Amino acid sequence: MKILVVEDEHRIAQSIKKGLEQERYIVDVAYTGTDGFDLSSTEEYDCIILDLMLPGMDGLEICRRLRKNQNHTPILILTAKGQTQDKIEGLETGADDYLTKPFSFEELVARIRALLRRPKYVASQTLTVGDLTLDTQTFEVQRNGVRILLSGKEFSLLEYFMRHSKSTLSKEQIITHVWDYSSDILPNTVEVTIRNLRKKIDLPFHTLKPLIHTIRGFGYSLGE
Numbered sequence: 001m002k003i004l005v006v007e008d009e010h011r012i013a014q015s016i017k018k019g020l021e022q023e024r025y026i027v028d029v030a031y032t033g034t035d036g037f038d039l040s041s042t043e044e045y046d047c048i049i050l051d052l053m054l055p056g057m058d059g060l061e062i063c064r065r066l067r068k069n070q071n072h073t074p075i076l077i078l079t080a081k082g083q084t085q086d087k088i089e090g091l092e093t094g095a096d097d098y099l100t101k102p103f104s105f106e107e108l109v110a111r112i113r114a115l116l117r118r119p120k121y122v123a124s125q126t127l128t129v130g131d132l133t134l135d136t137q138t139f140e141v142q143r144n145g146v147r148i149l150l151s152g153k154e155f156s157l158l159e160y161f162m163r164h165s166k167s168t169l170s171k172e173q174i175i176t177h178v179w180d181y182s183s184d185i186l187p188n189t190v191e192v193t194i195r196n197l198r199k200k201i202d203l204p205f206h207t208l209k210p211l212i213h214t215i216r217g218f219g220y221s222l223g224e
């Protein structure tokens with residue numbers, strides 16, 4: 001799951017990024033409203049955390065423009081204490097939730113999880129495809145009852161596959177959702193990560209049907 005943090009206070013932005021990465025989210029940061037708007041209109045995010053007071057373009061304007069452009073990515077706005085009017089205005093312009101600064105990191109994560117659980121997403125902390133399960137909170141992955149240890153990137157990739165298990169995902173979609181904007185991606189990075197994932201979730205279970213499929217010319221899919 002990929003999250004954009006739009007926050008001009010570097011210290012706050014970096015601590016949110018660091019904390020969310022420990023929760024296995026992929027995080028991009030924009031430090032100005034203009035960059036935030038540009039990134040959110042060109043990249044695909046699963047959630048946007050939006051500060052209101054920003055240089056360049058304020059958070060409310062970003063929110064208004066995204067919704068006007070039919071971008072329905074869940075938006076959580078961050079407001080400073082006492083900006084009740086902004087809060088109301090934020091929700092009216094199409095934000096999904098808000099959090100008042102200073103906030104606890106636990107609450108931020110809980111609210112993000114709640115936003116990601118909305119109908120567009122799977123409504124459970126455990127994702128299941130066939131005999132494969134992935135717990136998005138304990139990070140435990142099992143196939144046929146056998147625990148599988150994955151690297152952070154393999155976990156993110158598998159979670160993305162499992163949330164879209166009925167679709168064929170192109171390499172571009174996978175890169176957009178599983179790698180952050182600043183990562184250096186080599187032409188074969190996706191292939192290598194998928195190969196490693198296969199070694200862990202398909203190869204050891206050769207008596208079971210493989211779950212990861214290559215759809216030549218289109219991309220990859222996960223399913224029975």
Ligand code: CA
Pocket residue numbers: 007008009051052053054
């Ligand atoms: Ca600010």
